[in-house]
Amino acid sequence: MSGPFEAGPGELARGPEDLTRGLEALAPAVPAEPPRPWPAGAATGIGSLPGTDIAEAVKTVLGELPDLPYLPELPGRGPGAEIIGRSAGFLVDLPVELYAARWRVAARRGRDLRRTADLLERDLDQLTEQADGYAGPLKIQCAGPWTLAASLDLPIGGAVLRDPGAVRELTASLAEGLAAHVAEVSRRVPGARLLLQLDEPSLPAVLAGRVPTESGFGTLRPVEPVTVVEALETVIGAAGVPVVAHCCAANAPIELFRSAGAVAVALDLALATDLDQIGEAIDAGVGLFAGAVPAGATPPTSARVAAGVRDLWNKLGFPLADLPDRVVITSACGLAGASPARAREIMKVSREAAERLLDEARS
Known part of the structure; x- marks a missing residue:
């Protein structure tokens, strides 16, 4: 009688590696993770902007946030x-x-x-x-x-x-x-x-x-x-x-x-203290719109914003290489209370911080 890994009559000899490969072939394929509905290293805004000129607001958003623009809201009207x-x-x-x-x-x-x-x-x-x-x-x-x-x-x-x-x-x-x-x-x-x-x-x-x-x-x-x-x-x-x-x-x-089926959550990082919930959501494939640029104050430098998001990501325990795909940089909240110049500056800082994080992840 043939042993468990010995060739019987008319059979080719099969070792443990062959059996493992056979079982793997029978296992269902693991579907690839679907692509994100935003590009890697993107930044965007929350929604509201100052002023009453919608033409200027749309132009500003398309110019400052080209990777993920949005239809701005002008509550000042x-x-x-x-x-x-x-x-x-x-x-x-x-x-x-x-x-x-x-x-x-x-x-x-x-x-x-x-x-x-x-x-x-x-x-x-x-x-x-x-x-x-x-x-x-x-x-x-x-x-x-x-x-x-x-x-x-x-x-x-x-x-x-x-x-x-x-x-x-x-x-x-x-x-x-x-x-x-x-x-x-x-x-x-x-x-x-x-x-x-x-x-x-x-x-x-x-x-x-x-x-x-x-x-x-x-x-x-x-x-x-x-x-x-x-x-x-x-x-x-x-x-x-x-x-x-x-x-x-x-x-x-x-x-x-x-x-409920959201593909991402947008949070003010200054108020997001439950890291376990954030980590579990990201681990389940949910993206993070990280409200990392304060909306009501002079914005920090893009380097400082990028460092803050990177530190959070490290605390969550995820590889830096995954950050640009899963995280979009935003202001902490809407910008209706800012001046037009300050709102533009916040958008620029958000974009540059996202670009920094993308460069770091690829280096």
Whole structure:
């Protein structure tokens, strides 16, 4: 009788190495990691810029952040240009209006929504003109369902967040509206590979039960994580493009963003203290939009910014060679409060820091 590795009649002799190779051949192939929806060594901005000149803002972004430009937002133009009004303008069959300096659900479309739509149309016209012939990644932004639910009021008063049925309606409406917005931007800039950023600065308060009631004397009950993820999944799934989840507040729910399907998380690094959550997300393939350049102060040098991001990466325990592919450098938050010159300087520092890190990783 032949031994386990001895040739039997009519067989070729097979050793342990042959058996190992045979088992490896039968094992399913490990799929290659999908390419990132941004180039290695990229920098971008969070969204808002100072001023009221959208033509100049688009020109600045395309010039200073050529690897990952974005459609800028100019809240200085007033209601309908700031994050809540602009984002509420994407809602389908759920009109809103301004009342006592707050946005609330309305019975019908009115002049506030017409103004919001007009501002967006101007933005898209400038993007169409100045990005003519552009081919590459392009980021657009919108408030996420939970920040909208915490910021929009019901007609009878109080945040939409207080009514679970209203939240579901808002989520479905936002999902439909963002899908249409993505399609419109794709039509206007056909060479663009779109990336959608969902801004959720209010989500930590939603999860912790810190959103105030209408009277201001109490707070709304916290929302369960599973419910949060379901709403985010609805919007992310409808968008049809990769989604970055942005939260510049403390205690950003990174794990929930990852569970909902975000390809990256955008964080203010000064507030991102839970390194375990960040490391687990990166280990699972999620990218990091590192808010490494302070938005409200004189920016540090690009060398200092690069060193800070590199130090964080080393603490997380990942190879330096992987950093440029997985990390995008950004300002810590929006730049609406900066001067135009300072905003441009912050964008330049972000770009140069990303280039430094790319050079270091390749050397």
